[in-house]
Amino acid sequence: MTEPAHMLTGDRIYRIHWMPGTDTLRGICHCGAERVAEEPVELWEWLLAHPYGHQSPEVVPPAPHAAAGTPVSPARSVVPA
Amino acid sequence: MAFARNQWYVTAYSNEVGRDLLARTVLGEPLVLYRTESGEAVALADRCVHRRYPLSESRLDGDTIVCGYHGFTYDQTGTCVFVPGQQRIPRTARVAAYPVVEQDSLIWVWIGDRDRADPTTIPRAPWLDDPRYTVVRGMAPLNARYSLLVDNLMDLSHETYLHGGYIGTPEVANTPITTEVDEERGIVYVSRHMDDAECPPFYAKSTGIQGRITRWQDIEFHPPCLYLLHSRIAPQGVYPPAEGEDSDAFHAEIVYAITPSTENTTYDFWAVARDFAIDDESVSEYLHQSNHTVVMQDVTALNILEQVIASEPDKYQELSINIDTGGLAARRLIARMVEAGTVGAPR
Secondary structure: OOOOOOOOOOOOEEEEEEOOOOOOEEEEOOOOOEEEEOOHHHHHHHHHOOOOOOOOHHHOOOOOHHHOOOOOOOOEEEEOO | OOOOOOEEEEEEEHHHOOOOOEEEEEOOEEEEEEEOOOOOEEEEEOOOOOOOOOHHHOEEEOOEEEOOOOOOEEOOOOEEEEOOOOOOOOOOOEOOEEOEEEEOOEEEEEEOOHHHOOHHHOOOOHHHHOOOOEEEEEEEEEOOOHHHHHHHHHOOOHHHHHOEOOOEOHHHHHOOOEEEEEOOOOEEEEEEEEEEEOOOHHHHHHHOOOOOEEEEEEEEEEOOOEEEEEEEEEEOOOOOOOOOOOOOOEEEEEEEEEEEEEOOEEEEEEEEEEOOOOOOHHHHHHHHHHHHHHHHHHHHHHHHHHHHHHOOOOOOOOOOOHHHHHHHHHHHHHHHHHHHHHOOOOO
């Protein structure tokens, strides 16, 4: 499979790439933060929680109410922004 | 199920609206559509203010509708201009007139607060009204809720299983996708690029390609209504040039308008615009018949699914996997629109 070019341009684009040859998804926030996961529901929750959880751990603000109870533990941060 | 109000919805094809009265129900609101003598498309509430008789069961007199029951007569703004037997027309004698935009051979109607209707926000489907393309189209009423058709179209891996022998091949379900969401413009884009795929009959017979293909499917969904599938078909290994026209490939712009009618029924407008064999009527007939078959396969499946889901509790259990990444994104944008559209709106 050829890697599709980024089709949407703009300042607030969220992307999830399904890594060819794997079951892994890679989420990329418009802020540059990235995370990999094995399924899409929790990866969307992490992406859409921006900016929560998209910074390095010591500056992560408290989770918003909407994100409460939606742990993202199965996802692994690969590029802490 | 809540609807996304304060949005534009495709309510008819241009060629469906003329000097006959056309009834459509959109987001639970009964509408009557017609065209004035000067050619302007009109959408009014399809209930006479007097005794609720459907105006669509009435008749046109010039640009006015004369109610088929007692003769209440309405102009194109919904204002009552005649009542039977008396001179005084009650002040409240009017029916709602809906903002209408005719564009790309589609009749868009605004469902919501009139003051918020902005025609510039309507997404475009220019291929439907472009002489460089030939279009086949249809509309299938669905006895299933709107969200089921959105789910269906956002995940094309079902082509492999539901539409095998028409548009589905093993590579569709087996090829990873990339999903993008434009948060500000409210667009979901799902790309599935197959480098080396079997050519399904839908494209083999219409393009004449023999052998394997490079097949790209790029979904561009503008919720709540307009779904575009940019389909690129080329002999295997043929890619677009770095510059200039992609003239070695075949392009089909597949357009759906997904319009909620009632809570459990949906209008499935479908069209296939192609840039190849544009003068070949046999190709048009084949693609029309094939796509109609594919749509009816979806209709049958979704009608079954509606019966099942309708019997389930509200928060029925589902399982989403990688193929659902785009569908999940669409659901979220629609939920946001429902929430925005119901603020201050009558329920």
